[in-house]
Amino acid sequence: MIDNSMQQLTFIRPEILEWREIGSPKIENDGQAIVKPLAVTRCDLDLYIANGTIPMKDQPFAFGHEIAGEVIMVGDQVTDVAPGDRVIVPFQINCGTCKNCRSGLTNGCTSVPAFSAYGLAQSSGVEWGGGLSDYILVPFANAMLVKIPSQLSLPVAAAISDNASDGYRTVAEPLLRCPGEDVLIVGGLAQSVGLFAVQAAVALGAGRVVYSDFDHARLALAKSLGAEILERRYALGMPLDGQFPIVVDASNIPDGLIYALRSTAACGHCTGISAPGRTIDNIPLASMYMKGITYEISRVHARAEIEKVLQCACAGHIQHQDVITTRVPFRQAQEVMTDPDIKLVFEAS
Structure with a gap:
């Protein structure tokens, strides 16, 4: 069980992000899952949204989209992951069954509005939630979620959800x-x-x-x-x-x-x-x-790339942790999001 409300880091305007209390997500169909983010790396894009280099509308939205976490709940038709599994959450929303998804073009999933992604609601016009939240809803759990191999850390797994795969x-x-x-x-x-x-x-x-x-x-x-x-x-x-x-x-x-x-x-x-x-x-x-x-x-077809990147990481050919320069607790994300560090990771306590 999860609480009825949760904390979510919300972009308000450049240089201003706020923790807000909102309703927790609920499973609404059998193919969904709820994940608790445990590590969220700052995408390069996030820095420039947060500091105003990339202009956004005056329309608040959930922030953070490079996510690794733990499965908390699953729908009855979710068979590939179970509560307690550590998972990578690809930043793009993709169904796994449309023509583009079956071709590996997961950036162009046709089952959801174009450009659908966590932490980037203004791109698609749909709020899918953000990684810097207590919980996120994964609408296509079997297609999207990838178990994290035991030898990989949560920060590395989070980076693989977008920038490392890119x-x-x-x-x-x-x-x-x-x-x-x-x-x-x-x-x-x-x-x-x-x-x-x-x-x-x-x-x-x-x-x-x-x-x-x-x-x-x-x-x-x-x-x-x-x-x-x-x-x-x-x-x-x-x-x-x-x-x-x-x-x-x-x-x-x-x-x-x-x-x-x-x-x-x-x-x-x-x-x-x-x-x-x-x-x-x-x-x-x-x-x-x-x-x-x-x-x-093009944007990366994140879900289609993840397994190949995981193979390199697990074999020890790529040490992604060497690019992660700063570790910060979740609750400090509001204060440090615009720091110029190369790669930040926000970690749940």
Whole structure:
């Protein structure tokens, strides 16, 4: 049994988050489950929503979406998990049965409104709840929830629900097609995703793994993870540092994206993990066309990536905890959400 009311961290406006008492979720059909979040990592996006860099409407919503926790209750048709199981909760809501979900395109589930996710109600127009709450409702428990292997910590599991899987997918498929190729990761505002991409590229056997950034702390961490580092402040027309078959743009800065695209070798692949602006001038389309490069931009299909990331983590090939820089109790999330640390984890007491 759970209490009728609970605490939820709610975004009010930039720099203002509040703990609010709301009704606890209830199981309403046999395929649902209730999970108690025990570790919630701060997504890179959360920092910029909280500090106002990414503008949001004056419409409060539940906060936090990188979640690991414990199953508390399940509906009668939930067979894959049981109360007491430690689970990863993918941040996107996905049914597991629509055409997109069956194809592994779980970012595009057609059974729910587009962009449905925890902690991001303004994207879909539907409030699914947030990880920084006493409880969350999981609407498609068999499809969504993933048991956490015993050797993995809750903070690592939480990061795998979004950013760690996002970093992994930027290099995994390109390296599968082109084993041993060099990788350039253009670091920046997507702080942890770029560093998780470094880890994945090293683990998956890339040749050179080069990481560029303008932030000394991220550069130092990237070097410790096995990357060559380049201190760069991105600017239009800046000199290039070579041509790379595989490039990741984690800068979330227009000039960083242009640098990434210009640095992609002929017939190479560049993945953008965020949209650094609604429109961007000076994208080098003619050069991209002549070189024949592929540019991919999308949210991660989180649920479809999780098992592959778990395999790497459980085998010891990737130590995701090395990117987590700060541990904070849940109840301090309100005060520290806008701290500039690379990767925070909020832990339940």
